Amino acid sequence: MTLEGPGAPPTVEEVETGAFLWINTELPLLPNTDCARALEAVLPDEGRRDILIRVRATGWASLQQQADLRQAAARLGPDFAHFDFDTNMLGTTYDDADLDDIDKAGALRLAANRLKEGTESETLSAEERAVSAGALARLYAYVKEAAE
Amino acid sequence: MAFRLIHASDLHLGRRFANIPQPPDGNIRGRLMEARHASISRIAKVAHDRNAKHILLAGDTFDTATPSDSVVRQALTAMGENADIHWWLLPGNHDNLKDAEPLWETITRDAPANVHALADASAVELAPKIFLFPCPVAFRSSGRDLTANLMDIPATKGALRIGLAHGGVVDLPTAVLTFRPTETVAPGSIILRLATGTDVSKSAIAHIIAAAPNRIGSSMDGAVSA
Structure with a gap:
């Protein structure tokens, strides 16, 4: 932050100094969604080892979709520093x-x-x-x- | 004459990240802890690169009131590496004055000459006519606005005043009104409230985000942080 003097608006520059990225993301699902593909779509492609992420699945999915989803989560989760997959808000059809x-x-x-x-x-x-x-x-x- | 400072907060040094699951052959907790410590040198580099002589840490530099000696001493040593840059450490809720009394005594006694504990509300003149008014957290949750007294401080003509506090600005409209630069009690002066957890405002009042998230779901989601 740079202060030019009394009464003058300060100039603010944001500087990233972190090493890890923390993400909270939502995964909205519908009964016809391809769940595995939808999950992959909300995940960042790069730098996964330095990312801590929580994916909160919402909406509705069938038993088959949920099985696909769990399988995809089990496959993709270990890429990340931390992977928290929350299905408490996901309804079942x-x-x-x-x-x-x-x-x-x-x-x-x-x-x-x-x-x-x-x-x-x-x-x-x-x-x-x-x-x-x-x-x-x-x-x-x-x-x-x-x-x- | 422009005055440049670095505002950071919530380094939470020594945090153990016990809530992050770690496989037996993994090391994520260690990596996160090390990243916290390494943020000191990264912040120092930002200050050095931008020719800022003062770094203001707005609370929770340490994650607990009783960090281990090695966490404290290694942090102070890292801050002391560049003697030209001054570090100003404000007690937050995690490292509040009451619970962390020995910690602040240690910092006051043992820290390198360029590292300063803001353990009371005394004003500090950072540079000629540039005053810092610390609002240290005395108890873990006092429930009151520690910045409330800032407006009662008599203005010095032509002086630039910086209030440093820990915590979110919970009532932004009020804060904006209170800290309007044309505020009658402080003609020609400006108070900057440096707080965590709010949007950056380009208004006359600077509400600055400078926090490191500790858990997913905190208000700092998406912030790149140690």
Whole structure:
């Protein structure tokens, strides 16, 4: 900062002296978004080793999209000095194709159906619905992993 | 005669970054800690390159009230390397006067001649007719505006007055009104409030960002920092 004298406006020059870049970014998702590509698009291309980043996913995504997203995050995260991936604000959409991915019928499908009902229930508390949603997402992820 | 100074803040030397996960074979915490220390020489270089003789650190130079001896002494030594450049260290909330009393005693006693603790609110004449009015943080969260008394200080005609405080300007319109350069109590004078966490203003009042983020999600997101 340069001060020319009493009453005169100061001249201010911003000078970067840091070594690390800290970023907080949002990743808005829609049910038809290609999640892996969307995640890559919000990440900086260069200097990742010196970047600490938090990506906050928002909007809605299906179980399949969320599985893709987690996979992409697990692949890209280690590039960074710190990578914090937050999906707490991301809602889940459920369609029958997702449940079919778990199983067409049988015990797993029954469990999946019950959990889906739990997520949509009007009598359960928001907390209980969230537990159902989390369990369903995990079940989906396990089945997908086992199939690969 | 232009007077040039460097304003920086929140170096948080000695911060451990325990909230940043580190793999067993990784070293991110060490790299971040080292970057904090290295900011001293980077700031000194900025001052040297621009021919500024004074560096004002507006609080939280140290991350805790009780930094280790090596963190303190290595910081003071680094600041002392260029004896022509004066460092002025203001207590912030992390290194406030009450909790960090031994720290400020150490700095006052052991620091190189060009490194100065602003441990009380006494005015300092940085250069002829250029006065610095420090607003040191006495307690971690006093809840009051430590700059409030600045306007009560009688003006010296033709003097340039610089208030140095730690923390965000929470009430910008009021601050702008209060620090208007035509302020009747200070004819011909200007008070600069150097604070962290607000936008740079090109108005007569300088609200300057000079903070280093410590966690993602702080108000300083996007700032390139140590």
